[in-house]
Amino acid sequence: MSSFDSSFFSLLLAATEEPSAMWSLLTSTWLWTKVALGIGLVIFVHELGHFLAAKLFGVKCEKFYIGFDVPIQIGPIKFPRTLGKFTYGETEYGIGIIPLGGYVKMLGQDDDPRKAEEEAKRIRLAQEAGDDNVGPPALDPRSYPAKTVWQRMIIISAGVVMNVITGVLFAAIAYFYGVPYTPAIVGGVTPGGPAWQAGIEPGGQVVSVADLPDDDQLHFNEMKLAIMTEGMDTPEEPIDVRLSYGSETRDYQLTPQSHPLEPSLRLIGIHGPTGTKLTQKLFAMPNSSAAKVLTDDDSEAEIIAFNGKSLDESALMPITPVLSEIVSSPSEPIEMTLVTSAGDQRKVTLAPQPEKDFGLRFAVGEITALIKGGPAEKAGMKLGDTIVAVDGDQDLDAYSMLLRNWIPGTAVQLTVRRGTGTDAVDKTLSVVPTAAVQTKSPVSELGDTMGIQALGLAYAPTATVIALTGTDAEQDVSLQSADGKLTSDGKSNSDDEAGSASQTADAKATLKVGDVIREVRIRFPDANSRQSLADSLGEETIKLLTKGWELGPSMPLGVLMETIQVLPVGTEVIVTGTRPPEGDVVESTLLIRQSDRFWYDRGINFASVDAIQTADSFSGALALGWREGVRRLGNVGRFLGMLITGKVQPKFLGGPIRIAQMASYEAERGISAQLLFLTMLSMNLAILNFLPIPALDGGHMMFLIAEAIRGKRVDEALEMRLTFAGVLALLALMIFVFANDILHL
Known part of the structure; x- marks a missing residue:
């Protein structure tokens, strides 16, 4: 409809195999083509609603554009306004160079306040010469302002209506085709979290949560979204959770806890279910017990038995006894029978995994x-x-x-x-x-x-040292000199990217009992060791370890010790601490070694549980599509309400960049996931475009309601000023969400 109609969809809650180079390029190109087509389709149907309603009432539509055809010039370089256009009948159709929305230009309607007066003159019919009795110039009967209030209301609202209808249809098609999802099954609970405190056990199926009704096919992501929304909206109120354990139903009231790194996010600590298949990649962590017995052929292999006992395939999470055995019996070997993706069956024994520490x-x-x-x-x-x-x-x-x-x-x-x-x-x-x-x-x-x-x-756990195990010689503890120039092995502090173990000039002594650890850095024995782990853990993790892991809320001791388990024995750990009460800085270089205890994990990674929800009929698909659409409309409305009341921070707003990222992720998962994403996008566009902001459909509707009540149009000068203010507000919002996207890349 207007030049800002579809650009405002960028206000969205963000609630993240190695083929040949040519194949990779083709795959990436096709993926982003699907993303562009999907988002373009949502914009297209919105503008199509305005277009069809305008044509129904005889309004002349001069342009129909996806994207904006604005002139762009950088110095002497002029960019084309469009990627392509053609004229059919009286309307020019095209794709604008700026892909942030779309618009339908109707005769007599323009959201640019600078053109309002010119547009008004253009649609007025000239008076007959010399006839003083002729009243004010009549409007062109095919212009938008010439139509009755109710007709203009239909034209204005048609875009939103189309988005709602197509959003429901997108979801209905997805469910008819089959929607992949992770069931809302309790795979585990976070130690110390609300679910853990309530005694919730793994293996239960969540059938309802918050205001979501009972549903034996509740999606885990839907449950998580409901919990996060309730937690932000009413943080001190308990959330109703109903679980089913076979024929037994258990009801809980769980008060969500703040996320340590993001206090505005509140969670109850329920993890999704774990499947019986190994992951496709990184099914065995480096330097683990699993890595010693699993091979590349075991990618996506399925566990069917352990310690001579077959898994209960009728259970909601058959892998439960295996996982529990790994955690609860760290000193016992575990025999597993698995079937590879090629259909071969074999047995492997996961030996106990010695704990690694640095003394x-x-x-x-x-x-x-x-x-x-x-x-x-x-x-x-x-x-x-x-x-x-x-x-x-x-x-x-x-x-x-x-x-x-x-x-x-x-x-x-x-x-x-x-x-x-x-x-x-x-x-x-x-x-x-x-x-x-x-x-x-x-x-x-x-x-x-x-x-x-x-x-x-x-x-x-605390970072206070209560014991140093073994002697300095056994630990290979390197006492740092006061000037911080040399370690005990004679390396200078510029020998590698980690730097010396002593970059702090006031390091006075080696660590001892009572010191508090502040930072840990890793120095790999050679480039091959470093690269091998970078391939598995990612380059960012390796950079973090080599440049300095500063212990704190974002990098706690528990995560550090789990990371230590995948590093090779003999890796140097450069530890910096402070000594109470004066806070003197102390530093030591220690070596990762195996202790005489066994770790609670053996480095084997299982994929999550996957299921497909498919409607059993066309009417069933429509019902599921309608439910999906209503939920997404409710989510957007509630989010906006929380945004206005300050319960949601503006940083959670996402713009075009994050929309593209989300669209890419969903498109990669398949057509059904992409269709559900388009449902969400459609409902966002419908609600946001109908907000009472001048230059948006809701702003136009606001003026029309005032005109219907007053019996005459709102003062044109006032309407123009309000529209200009709305345009500036939307431009400011667009700049904000773009900056927000860039900051959170």
Whole structure:
């Protein structure tokens, strides 16, 4: 309709095999062609709605454009206004050089305030010469302003209506064809999170959450979006979650927790389900037990049995006992029977994986969460307690607690310190471990919390050194000189990209008990070792490790220690810390080595569970399409409401760049995923274009409603000023979302 109609779709919530070079180019070209066609189709149907409604009422349409045909000149260079155009009948059709929207130019209608007066003169019919009784000049009957208010309302709203209709149809076609999705099955819970505290077990199916009705085919992403939206809108209110475990239904009320790195995002800590197939790539982490027994032929292989027991294929997540065995029995070998993608069956044994460390042990932090009704809570443990001994053994560290064998039914005596300073008291609690199914790492994905499911408690690890294992000679500890020039192996501090282990001039001594670790850097023994890991973990991770891993909320100790497990033995770890109370800087170069303990992971990676939801009839597809459209409309409306009230930060707005990225990702997943993305885009465009902002369809409708009430048109000068203000506001918004996109690339 107007030059800003479809450009405003950029206001969108962003809620991320190696063929031959020619084939790669062709694949990439086809992918981006699909993206352009998809987004172009959404814009096209919006403008087609305006066009058809205008033609219905006899309005002359002078232009129909996808993209904007504005003149662009940089110095002496003039760019073409269009990528192509032609004239059919009285209308010029074309594709503009700027792909940020589209418009239909009708006789007598122009959103550019600078042309408003000229346009008004152009559609007025001349008076008969000399006839003083003739009233004001009549309007061209084929012009937009000459039509009645109700006709103009239909023309203005037709674009939005078309977007809603086609959005529903896009979704209906997708469901008729079959939509791939990850089911809303509890694959695991985050240690210390709301779901973990409520005692939610893996293997349950989420059938409803928040305001989503019961649905045995609820998509995991739909559940996650509902939780995030509820968490941002009503952060202090619990979220209703209903789970089904076979014939048993369990209801929970979970108050979401803030994401440590993004407090405005609130989550309940439920992970998606894990499948029985290995991933296509990186199915075995480097330098792991899995890497020693799995080969390239095992890519996407399926596990059908372990330790002589077949998996229960009727279970929602058949791999559950395998995952639980890996986490709960780190010192025991695990035999797995797998079927390769070629159909071959073979057995492999995952040996226990020795823990790797760099000679430091870290303190157990305060208790941060307890499972409701769990062993620790029943025994009288409280938040803020710190475990200082287990059965009288005070030789504890953050990881020894995780790797300990907690025998179900056998009571352990936990000594906890309660309070601080002179008020601190030690209490001994008798805690009886329970049998627990744990399918995810006992360390949260952000590495800030460690959970012991069998005890029903979670604590925060600290970066305070409580022990140095072995002698300096055994550790190959390199004491840094005060001037920071040489390490004990004689290398200068410019020997490699990591620099010297001592770049801080005031480094005074080697690390000792009580020091607090601040930064860790890795120095690889050779270029081949570095490149091998870069191929697996990514170049950015390797750069982070070699330039300096600064411990903190974004780079916690838990994540660092899990990363250490994939590095080769003998890799140098340059550790920088501070010494209380003065805060003196201390530095040491240590070596990664195998400890005498076994790790809770063996480096094997399984793909997520995939399913396909297909409508059983055309009417069923339409019903699912309608449901999808209504949900997306509701999401956009609610998001805008939260944006206005400040519950959503502007940084979550995405513009054309992020839209293109999202469109590319969905197009790569297949036609159904792309169609659902176009449904979301269509509903965004429909709602956003109908906001009461001059220069948008909603602004035009606002003027028309005022005209209908007053019985005459709004003062043209006022309308022009408001339109000009709306244009400036939209231009400012476009600049903001472009900048926002670039900052978050």
